[in-house]
Amino acid sequence: MAQTKILLDESEIPTHWYNVVADMPNPPAPVLGPDGKPITPDALAAIFPMSLIGQEVSAERWIEIPEQVREIYQMWRPSPMFRAHRLEQALGTPAKIYYKYEGVSPAGSHKPNSAIAQAYYNKEAGIKRLVTETGAGQWGSSLALAGQMFGLQVRVYMVKVSYEQKPFRRSMMQTWGAEVFASPTNMTNAGRSVLEKDPTNPGSLGIAISEAVEEAASRADTNYALGSVLNHVILHQTVIGLEAKKQFEKVGDYPDMIFAPCGGGSNFGGAAFPFLADKAAGKNVRLVAVEPSSCPTLTRGHYAYDFGDSIGMTPLLKMYTLGHDFMPPSIHAGGLRYHGDNALVSQLYHEGIIEALAVPQVATFEAGVQFARAEGIIPAPESCHAIRACIDEALQCKASGEAKTLFFNLSGHGHFDMASYDKYFAGELEDYAYPEEAIRQALDHLPKVG
Numbered sequence: 027m028a029q030t031k032i033l034l035d036e037s038e039i040p041t042h043w044y045n046v047v048a049d050m051p052n053p054p055a056p057v058l059g060p061d062g063k064p065i066t067p068d069a070l071a072a073i074f075p076m077s078l079i080g081q082e083v084s085a086e087r088w089i090e091i092p093e094q095v096r097e098i099y100q101m102w103r104p105s106p107m108f109r110a111h112r113l114e115q116a117l118g119t120p121a122k123i124y125y126k127y128e129g130v131s132p133a134g135s136h137k138p139n140s141a142i143a144q145a146y147y148n149k150e151a152g153i154k155r156l157v158t159e160t161g162a163g164q165w166g167s168s169l170a171l172a173g174q175m176f177g178l179q180v181r182v183y184m185v186k187v188s189y190e191q192k193p194f195r196r197s198m199m200q201t202w203g204a205e206v207f208a209s210p211t212n213m214t215n216a217g218r219s220v221l222e223k224d225p226t227n228p229g230s231l232g233i234a235i236s237e238a239v240e241e242a243a244s245r246a247d248t249n250y251a252l253g254s255v256l257n258h259v260i261l262h263q264t265v266i267g268l269e270a271k272k273q274f275e276k277v278g279d280y281p282d283m284i285f286a287p288c289g290g291g292s293n294f295g296g297a298a299f300p301f302l303a304d305k306a307a308g309k310n311v312r313l314v315a316v317e318p319s320s321c322p323t324l325t326r327g328h329y330a331y332d333f334g335d336s337i338g339m340t341p342l343l344k345m346y347t348l349g350h351d352f353m354p355p356s357i358h359a360g361g362l363r364y365h366g367d368n369a370l371v372s373q374l375y376h377e378g379i380i381e382a383l384a385v386p387q388v389a390t391f392e393a394g395v396q397f398a399r400a401e402g403i404i405p406a407p408e409s410c411h412a413i414r415a416c417i418d419e420a421l422q423c424k425a426s427g428e429a430k431t432l433f434f435n436l437s438g439h440g441h442f443d444m445a446s447y448d449k450y451f452a453g454e455l456e457d458y459a460y461p462e463e464a465i466r467q468a469l470d471h472l473p474k475v476g
């Protein structure tokens with residue numbers, strides 16, 4: 027059977043990131059301060075370098091990738107794209123399935139695409155230390171790697187449930203020289219306030235963000251780095267979709283539908299937004315963000331101003347949110363346990379330009395195992411969400427006889443998630459019910475602005 031691996035050479039690594047703001051029908055909603063008024067860029071200068079703040083609010087279509095960043099990208103970029111012939115055959119579908127594999131980076135996911143860029147700009151601004159949060163450990167390990175590349179110290183607040191479920195991600199971060207703490211910690215006011223109310227709190231991305239932001243704001247030599255959610259992170263991730271477009275050109279094909287897992291939105295935006303430029307120009311392509319049904323931000327959240335962290339320290343972003351103090355169930359796709367979503371992803375969803383689907387946990391592992399047996403690669407639990415949605419669409423094509431071209435972003439490998447696969451094989455994985463009451467309560471606490 028034909029194995030189609032679609033490769034680009036190093037000279038085809040994009041020279042510019044793509045900024046979707048240039049092709050959006052409406053300007054992005056402003057970021058608000060605690061007083062409900064739009065903030066000025068320098069309000070963020072305590073925790074981010076001005077270069078990244080500039081990218082956060084930019085409306086320019088193309089932003090040049092610094093040469094040093096492109097050089098490091100060469101370690102694993104361009105990433106391969108595959109035609110999933112064996113999966114198509116296993117499903118008996120007339121659909122064509124393609125996926126782009128971001129697990130070839132040293133950290134095993136798409137996240138170094140932004141970690142390297144963020145470390146570069148912080149180094150350039152004279153910063154010595156970066157602090158961050160991590161869920162499953164994918165972002166923390168990526169920033170630890172990036173810190174090493176640029177000689178920056180890295181401290182990571184790791185969500186406690188993941189710290190316990192994924193001990194080897196912590197070992198990876200330590201191998202790359204980072205300090206790692208299980209969040210909530212008693213080292214910050216934010217962590218202490220959570221532990222006072224609930225000493226066994228399993229942590230969440232929102233809490234870990236509060237801890238990291240608090241530390242960064244209190245030290246001049248230290249900045250904060252975020253692994254998703256913000257516009258500049260999505261911008262850096264557009265290397266995925268830009269390469270994918272060239273890869274589709276090489277084989278003379280084009281996707282009808284694109285699927286990507288959606289936590290904070292960066293790998294979805296990174297893979298899908300470059301295609302949105304074509305959609306804005308009249309091309310018919312559907313972009314589908316896939317989220318867990320236990321943390322259904324786009325599909326069940328409110329479109330409202332909310333904090334990016336749990337405690338309420340960040341500026342207010344207009345986004346789909348489940349409420350900043352919503353505590354998502356402890357699912358194994360730790361990278362998707364976030365109460366909000368990127369503001370551009372949220373606005374485009376609100377305007378009906380992109381779509382979203384929610385899928386339950388057990389079905390995602392079932393899809394991941396089917397994919398691994400057909401294609402060989404063991405996907406990260408987050409990636410399994412996109413695979414589930416793509417397989418479901420391929421099965422619908424089988425029923426209807428339609429030969430659609432489907433594409434998904436295989437955002438990372440699952441080599442550090444085998445304990446989660448073990449639970450699946452032992453029949454111990456849960457499908458959490460939609461946490462209706464918890465979400466209703468959290469939505470009652472939305473800040474009253476906007």
Ligand SMILES: *Cc1c(COP(=O)(O)O)cnc(C)c1O
Pocket residue numbers: 135136137164165253254255287288289290291292293294361362406408409437438439
């Ligand atoms: C972090 C992560 C995600 C979620 O990414 P977002 O960009 O926050 O939506 C998906 N897949 C993998 C492998 C991840 O590490």
